[in-house]
Amino acid sequence: MTGVTLSRWTMSYFAAALVALMAAEAMMAVGYGFPAAAIAAPETLILVHVVAIGWLSLLMCGALLQFLPVLVAQPLYSNALALPALVSLVVGLAALILAFLQLDGRIAPAVPFFAIAAALLIAGFAFVLWNLARTMAAAPTMPLPARFVVVGLAGVTFTVVLGATFALVLGGTVDYGPLVALTTAGLPIHVVAGLGGWLTFTAMGVSYRLLAMFMLAPELEGATTKAALLLGAAALGMAIAGGILAVLLGGNPSLALLAALAMGVLALALYGADVLHLYRARRRRNIELNSRMAAYALVSLAASVVLTLLLLAIRRLGDHAAAVVFLIAFGWLSGLGLAQLYKIVAFLTWLECYGPVLGKGPTPRVQDLVVENRAGKWFLLYFIAVWAGAAALLAGLPLAFRFAAALLLVATVGIVAQLVRTRRLADVKDAARLPQGARPPRLLLSCQP
Amino acid sequence: MASSFVELDVRPILRAGGEPFEAIMGAVSKLGPGQGLRLLATFKPVPLFSVLGARGFAHEAQELAGGDWEVLFRPEEGASQPPSAAAETGSADASDWPAPVQHMDNRDLDPPEPMVRILAATEALKEGDVLSALLCREPIFLLPELAKRGHAWRGAFEGDGKTYRILVRIGAAGKAAA
Structure with missing residues (x-):
């Protein structure tokens, strides 16, 4: 074990991700995509993929390149592989957007953008998966949080394979009957594999470790955590394998998805109990902004589970699926992501800039790089806007939703400005900013001598 | 085999x-x-x-x-040769190290304060001195910094599985590699 160093391209992943988040919020604010357009319209598909690939997947990939090595105590297999992965993902997303515009008839179908998007996105995710898989294969141990990540990586694999299948069928490259059937009926499986398998499962795994680490709480390795892992993995297996099988046999995947939901809710309940335990058993009384804001994200996750069950009970889930997806994507995943980014960017910047000179003279603390009171207001606005937006979708008020999306954008710009200030050491007092031997970090790139 | x-x-x-x-x-x-x-x-x-x-x-x-x-x-087959000391400063047997001259208990400090204090302590010690510190997790970001500064270390969890003890020997990595 030689320890873990800074992942060189993680800040570039974060920056690209944040640009995509702000772009998506701007689209919602100006009324692009659902609810102004139909839920399956090309505009909505563009919006959804800017959020899912551009923001959430790039955020998660960048975070995993840095923190999977921490989870398994093993250096990252390759820093160099992270850059071609990022380029493939970003260009692949651009191609996918162009392909959806072709579907809409807005640009000529001369270039096969669907096939290009499928190839680039498969390549980009494959580079990331290979890098992370080689890192884990070399690790001496696989603690429970890393096992959640393994399930998450299986989730992204299925999501990408299904997505690529849809792209090839919609682009006219493939017309094989069963794959056409999968494209017609497989959308819910793609969504569950992506939001549930890849993003939620990975976020759960990483949050177990980050919450324990930042709140000085004991690591959880007990029966509830193991059961959450097994039940969650079983739920995803049921949704993905069962769902695909049902479609290929000519049925519809609803039964498999319902069975998966039952197991998934149990898994999330166990996760919720674990997280409550982490907050209660913490030795650090005054927790930092990232852990306080993570609580709002966790509340949003709980709210989306309750909302799903309520809508199912009154048989209205089909009508309001968008509100549930919005709450999961922006309340839970984005909320948790932004909250932890606030701490991660500060910590990585501090380590990069001051690590080499620690102990040799006075250096700022990590908390000197941030001003929590100022950032806290933007976070509060962010969560209020998310909840207002979900309520507007439920109530069927498109104009109110656009207003909430505009607030969301303002809050996000506020948070991003804090992250840039942190990266630039703008909140560190002048006299302390650059002790002898310390070099200012670059905005998008981490270098360690 | x-x-x-x-x-x-x-x-x-x-x-x-x-x-x-x-x-x-x-x-x-x-x-x-x-x-x-x-x-x-x-x-x-x-x-x-x-x-x-x-x-x-x-x-x-x-x-x-x-x-x-x-x-x-x-x-493992083909792995019978001893590891190179340069690559494995962290795993070196510490049985021949002198007794630590300084002990720290950093278990209740907020991260990354344990790392800050250990690095500060290493700057104050003499070459060859050994520092012992208790932590509540493996200090994965500290280890590359110790290696860069030429210190040898060895660490492991105690019997309770919760306390991690690290021994740092000042300036010993360069010597072991030579």
Whole structure:
């Protein structure tokens, strides 16, 4: 074990991700995509993929390149592989957007953008998966949080394979009957594999470790955590394998998805109990902004589970699926992501800039790089806007939703400005900013001598 | 391919509150070619897996009745040569190190304060001095910084599986590599 160093391209992943988040919020604010357009319209598909690939997947990939090595105590297999992965993902997303515009008839179908998007996105995710898989294969141990990540990586694999299948069928490259059937009926499986398998499962795994680490709480390795892992993995297996099988046999995947939901809710309940335990058993009384804001994200996750069950009970889930997806994507995943980014960017910047000179003279603390009171207001606005937006979708008020999306954008710009200030050491007092031997970090790139 | 295993039962040492690391490394250094180690402990000795893995041993752990653990460390083929000291400053046997001149308990500090204090302490010590620190997790971001500054270290979780003890020997990495 030689320890873990800074992942060189993680800040570039974060920056690209944040640009995509702000772009998506701007689209919602100006009324692009659902609810102004139909839920399956090309505009909505563009919006959804800017959020899912551009923001959430790039955020998660960048975070995993840095923190999977921490989870398994093993250096990252390759820093160099992270850059071609990022380029493939970003260009692949651009191609996918162009392909959806072709579907809409807005640009000529001369270039096969669907096939290009499928190839680039498969390549980009494959580079990331290979890098992370080689890192884990070399690790001496696989603690429970890393096992959640393994399930998450299986989730992204299925999501990408299904997505690529849809792209090839919609682009006219493939017309094989069963794959056409999968494209017609497989959308819910793609969504569950992506939001549930890849993003939620990975976020759960990483949050177990980050919450324990930042709140000085004991690591959880007990029966509830193991059961959450097994039940969650079983739920995803049921949704993905069962769902695909049902479609290929000519049925519809609803039964498999319902069975998966039952197991998934149990898994999330166990996760919720674990997280409550982490907050209660913490030795650090005054927790930092990232852990306080993570609580709002966790509340949003709980709210989306309750909302799903309520809508199912009154048989209205089909009508309001968008509100549930919005709450999961922006309340839970984005909320948790932004909250932890606030701490991660500060910590990585501090380590990069001051690590080499620690102990040799006075250096700022990590908390000197941030001003929590100022950032806290933007976070509060962010969560209020998310909840207002979900309520507007439920109530069927498109104009109110656009207003909430505009607030969301303002809050996000506020948070991003804090992250840039942190990266630039703008909140560190002048006299302390650059002790002898310390070099200012670059905005998008981490270098360690 | 191990033809035989030498058995080492460290449960009595652990139950008496002792630190079995040196006994284990001593037993490993006495193993003949192709010989493996059968270790009996009161917990799953996860940190040893990487320490002995770096020395070319594969491990197989199984829980015994009563919560004890049996671990078979088997020499891997083609890995019989000792690891290079330069690459494995972290795994080096510390049995010949002098007693620590400074002890720190950093278990209740907010991260990354434990790392800050250890690095500050290393700057104040003389070459060859040993520092001992207790932590509540493996200090993965500290280790590359110690290596960069030329210090040797060795660390492992204590018997309770919750306290990590690291020993840092000032300026010893360069010497070991030479």
